[in-house]
Amino acid sequence: PDFSSDDFVEACLQLTNDTVDDEQASRILGTLWDIQNAKDTQRWNARKEEEAQTARYLAEQVAEALAQQQRHLHDEEESSLAEECKKNKAKYAPVPDVEVPSGLVNIPALYATCKLKKGEYCELYFFTNVGLAEAESSNASINDEALTLLKSDNGQHIWIPASHSRDKSAIIKDEDLTWEQFGEAGLCLISAMREHDWQRDRIDMHIKFWTGLEEHPWRRSSRNHLNRALLLYQSQQRQKWHRAIGTAEGFSLAKLNEGVL
Structure with missing residues (x-):
């Protein structure tokens, strides 16, 4: 900002005295502003980084929860299919690449x-x-x-x-x-x-x-x-x-x- 402008006249007047003129007061205001701006920027960057970390953490949690849910559903499907295969072996038995037998089929009563x-x-x-x-x-x-x-x-x-x-x-x-x-x-x-x-x-x-x-x-x-x-x-x-x-x-x-x- 231009601290020599009319917007900062009152601020400069508070700093001017017998040893500090208007130009020096403007430089002091500039220095104070730079110091405060650096602190504000640091706090702003820290807050934005914290917000970004929180957002990443929440995104990871959501992704992990979704992946866990998908794994759970997959495990349930696998378990259900395994149980179904166990109960109905004939339905899920693989078809062998073998021609029709000409003799006795060894299947007990x-x-x-x-x-x-x-x-x-x-x-x-x-x-x-x-x-x-x-x-x-x-x-x-x-x-x-x-x-x-x-x-x-x-x-x-x-x-x-x-x-x-x-x-x-x-x-x-x-x-x-x-x-x-x-x-x-x-x-x-x-x-x-x-x-x-x-x-x-x-x-x-x-x-x-x-x-x-x-x-x-x-x-x-x-x-x-x-x-x-x-x-x-x-x-x-x-x-x-x-x-x-x-x-x-x-x-x-x-x-x-x-x-x-």
Whole structure:
């Protein structure tokens, strides 16, 4: 500003005296103004920087909140899709680049599949070639949620899922299978266990169990009753294992009990 102008006459008069003339007073006013202006500019710049920092911080907070919300939505979608895939595996299973098979499709009956999903005992018959062929030719349209009326052991009638029911009279018991059928079933059942996410230790135990039976001296014996004893042992002990597992009476099938045999 021009401190020698009329606008600053009164200010200059307050500074003038015997030793300070008008020109000196104007310079003093200029100096004072420069000092004050520098302070005001510094405060102004500091306030604008603070406002800019606050604006950046708020923008970062908004961006982070939005990103977190998007991640949360993405995680929810992924979780929902994973749950959907788990419930409806057939719907989301990838299509393999393989031609239509000309032979048997090794897919067990729905009854056996339900047992495997729960980790429950299931007869080997369903995993033999005969059982698999029967499953392929049976009515595959049974709804998992359909109910059927069944008479229980105590005489009461109860409703159970149709996929859980089965005419036991049509099933060959484990002990009555041929050794060829036993071999067929073992391979197929191990594969099905893996497909239905059985624990590795359980799968390994069954492999050792069935391999031990196949390699037992009685398996090559000319005495038929010794051959049959191995199959009976397999049937009884595998059922017992399923009843006992998860209780204080649990045990492993991996080592054969020669005393029981």
